[in-house]
Amino acid sequence: MLELYNGIEEDMQIVEKELQAVLQTQDPFLTETSSHLFYAGGKRLRPALSILGAKFCNFNLEDVKPLAVALELIHMATLIHDDVVDNSLTRRGIPTVNAKWGKGISTHIGTYLFAKSLILISQYEEKKPLISKVLSDVSVKMCEGEIRQISASYDIDQVPKDYFYRVKRKTALLITASVQLGAVACGADRKTYLTLRRYGNNIGMAFQITDDILDLVADQGKLGKPVGGDLRQGIITLPVIYALAKSGKKERLAELAGKIEKSEEEVQEAIEIIRSCGAIDYSFEVTNKYLSKAKEELMALPDLPARKTLAIIADFIGIRKY
Amino acid sequence: MLELYNGIEEDMQIVEKELQAVLQTQDPFLTETSSHLFYAGGKRLRPALSILGAKFCNFNLEDVKPLAVALELIHMATLIHDDVVDNSLTRRGIPTVNAKWGKGISTHIGTYLFAKSLILISQYEEKKPLISKVLSDVSVKMCEGEIRQISASYDIDQVPKDYFYRVKRKTALLITASVQLGAVACGADRKTYLTLRRYGNNIGMAFQITDDILDLVADQGKLGKPVGGDLRQGIITLPVIYALAKSGKKERLAELAGKIEKSEEEVQEAIEIIRSCGAIDYSFEVTNKYLSKAKEELMALPDLPARKTLAIIADFIGIRKY
Numbered sequence: 001m002l003e004l005y006n007g008i009e010e011d012m013q014i015v016e017k018e019l020q021a022v023l024q025t026q027d028p029f030l031t032e033t034s035s036h037l038f039y040a041g042g043k044r045l046r047p048a049l050s051i052l053g054a055k056f057c058n059f060n061l062e063d064v065k066p067l068a069v070a071l072e073l074i075h076m077a078t079l080i081h082d083d084v085v086d087n088s089l090t091r092r093g094i095p096t097v098n099a100k101w102g103k104g105i106s107t108h109i110g111t112y113l114f115a116k117s118l119i120l121i122s123q124y125e126e127k128k129p130l131i132s133k134v135l136s137d138v139s140v141k142m143c144e145g146e147i148r149q150i151s152a153s154y155d156i157d158q159v160p161k162d163y164f165y166r167v168k169r170k171t172a173l174l175i176t177a178s179v180q181l182g183a184v185a186c187g188a189d190r191k192t193y194l195t196l197r198r199y200g201n202n203i204g205m206a207f208q209i210t211d212d213i214l215d216l217v218a219d220q221g222k223l224g225k226p227v228g229g230d231l232r233q234g235i236i237t238l239p240v241i242y243a244l245a246k247s248g249k250k251e252r253l254a255e256l257a258g259k260i261e262k263s264e265e266e267v268q269e270a271i272e273i274i275r276s277c278g279a280i281d282y283s284f285e286v287t288n289k290y291l292s293k294a295k296e297e298l299m300a301l302p303d304l305p306a307r308k309t310l311a312i313i314a315d316f317i318g319i320r321k322y
Numbered sequence: 323m324l325e326l327y328n329g330i331e332e333d334m335q336i337v338e339k340e341l342q343a344v345l346q347t348q349d350p351f352l353t354e355t356s357s358h359l360f361y362a363g364g365k366r367l368r369p370a371l372s373i374l375g376a377k378f379c380n381f382n383l384e385d386v387k388p389l390a391v392a393l394e395l396i397h398m399a400t401l402i403h404d405d406v407v408d409n410s411l412t413r414r415g416i417p418t419v420n421a422k423w424g425k426g427i428s429t430h431i432g433t434y435l436f437a438k439s440l441i442l443i444s445q446y447e448e449k450k451p452l453i454s455k456v457l458s459d460v461s462v463k464m465c466e467g468e469i470r471q472i473s474a475s476y477d478i479d480q481v482p483k484d485y486f487y488r489v490k491r492k493t494a495l496l497i498t499a500s501v502q503l504g505a506v507a508c509g510a511d512r513k514t515y516l517t518l519r520r521y522g523n524n525i526g527m528a529f530q531i532t533d534d535i536l537d538l539v540a541d542q543g544k545l546g547k548p549v550g551g552d553l554r555q556g557i558i559t560l561p562v563i564y565a566l567a568k569s570g571k572k573e574r575l576a577e578l579a580g581k582i583e584k585s586e587e588e589v590q591e592a593i594e595i596i597r598s599c600g601a602i603d604y605s606f607e608v609t610n611k612y613l614s615k616a617k618e619e620l621m622a623l624p625d626l627p628a629r630k631t632l633a634i635i636a637d638f639i640g641i642r643k644y
Contacts, residue, residue, distance in 0.1 A: 025466075027466070027470070029469070029473050030466060030469055030470075033469070077433075081429050081430070081433060084406070084425065084429050085425065085426040085429050085430065086426075103406065103407065103425070104407040104408075104472045105469060105472055105473075107403050107406050107407050107429060107432075108403070108407065108465050108468040108469045108472070109465075109469065110429075110433070111399075111403060111432070111433065111436065111461075111465050112462060112465035112466065112469065114433065114436070115458060115461035115462040115464075115465055116462055118440065118454070118457075118458035118461060118462075119455075119458045119459060119462060121458075122451070122454045122455050122458050125447035125448065125451045125454060126447065126448060126451050129444070129447045129448050132440070132444045132447060132454070133441075133444050135440075136437060136440035136441045136443075136444050137441060139433075139437035139440060140434060140437040140438055140440075140441060142437075143430050143431075143433050143434035143437055144347075144349070144352060144434065146430045147351070147352055147355070147427060147430045147431065147434065148349070148352075150426045150427055150430070151351050151427075
């Protein structure tokens, strides 16, 4: 993904080194376990968005760097906790912390990364209190989204509104905060950071919907984890909600999607029903609407290279395969 | 424990109501799961210490209340995550969140409570930045302690220094922060809050050592959970380290303590070896040294009712049975 980050390549390399430095400790086991996901790679979308947001004001990498690192730490913390919850064995093509060291280490490493982010964020307190106010609020809502996802699992009577509620909390809010707070960290005015926030919300929603589509249609090798994971866990995503309403085989799909123990054949059958009724195309349309709105928002910003990069990121989200 | 909190009973009732209010949400399931541990009771030691610390300066409950609530939320978060890690089924005599709703809800509720505490703490940022700096640092170190505990489990070649390293991180730092930051929240001078910090460190160390003793000798009904839990999980505590060095049956104890799967008879046999070699008396002596130091520290503070209550708390820690 680094090739997408036109004009901020050097900034991103510095952030990457800083992330690595923050995870370095005196305790080799702690360093190994807490850096494991970091070394597995990742798109570093949230740090990139924070830097791009910061480009619309008095950009100074030093001002935005702690935030950029903190955002990736928060993101990694949620992934590691999710892998505990879902018993996931692979992520980004390698064993999860959970698979390698068990749920004990995994639970504490997730919280550790989250707590590490707070040390970085606390640097902004006196001068930019909005940053920790927004991030603490977002963190609470992210948990609310995850809890709602579990309590709504296997529930086939969901409507798109339920789904969008969760998507916003699970993913869109942190992406929104990234681009908004990057601007705040460098002293942006309210109008600028509110525009960036709207852009962020739109790409954030699109990002998660695409993720949910990819869970049904991706190439497993590129995805780095098995397809159909959401169905197996009973997570009812947008294509499923569409298919439950529109497919000729909706009764059969309801039976399969609501079933707690599914065989591999049943997962594949459900995927086939979802794919063959236009649910994927419909979901991509929804994604594209969000991405169009995101790009419209950008028009209110000055025509800087960062604006072009933000537009490229929006385009990438629409076509990504991983 | 409320009867111990002389002179702050009303303040504690207000904090209790505030805790309840903070856990109230629009989502009944979220409210139920996140309040479950709150309703199970607890000593509320950390809020009490923060209020008592605040009494040594310009006391105003409104200034310390968000901190008091945040401290209990952080504490509850760690208990709920610990129950995921340890697969614990009961705490405070009732089923854990983990037992009742599974590790998914439990993992996210733990993080949710932690994140909720951040919203409260963010109120202090502009005027008392030390509060979030200390708490973010403490949170990181608490995770370090937990991770070290897992990586050192079943390791019978530990020395007391390894144990004290973990005890400080697991328990003493948050107790220390409670009494210190309570004073900071109400504008205490550096000399006062450093004295309170030393008091806090001493009672905090004593508190965890007592906890580890109780895990071997308590009445199960009063403890609210089965005895011998640490041994079963391979956690090597001070009485075990003492017995591994001094007991006539130290080879047998080493065999038992290092064994990953222990029968109930083996756990009882290990407890008997530990009890019969003076390890419990020795551990109580260590506890009492910390408590004496804690009370000595108090002598540097003005002779207010709060000072007496802090001394009573220190005494209670030495004799508590739960």
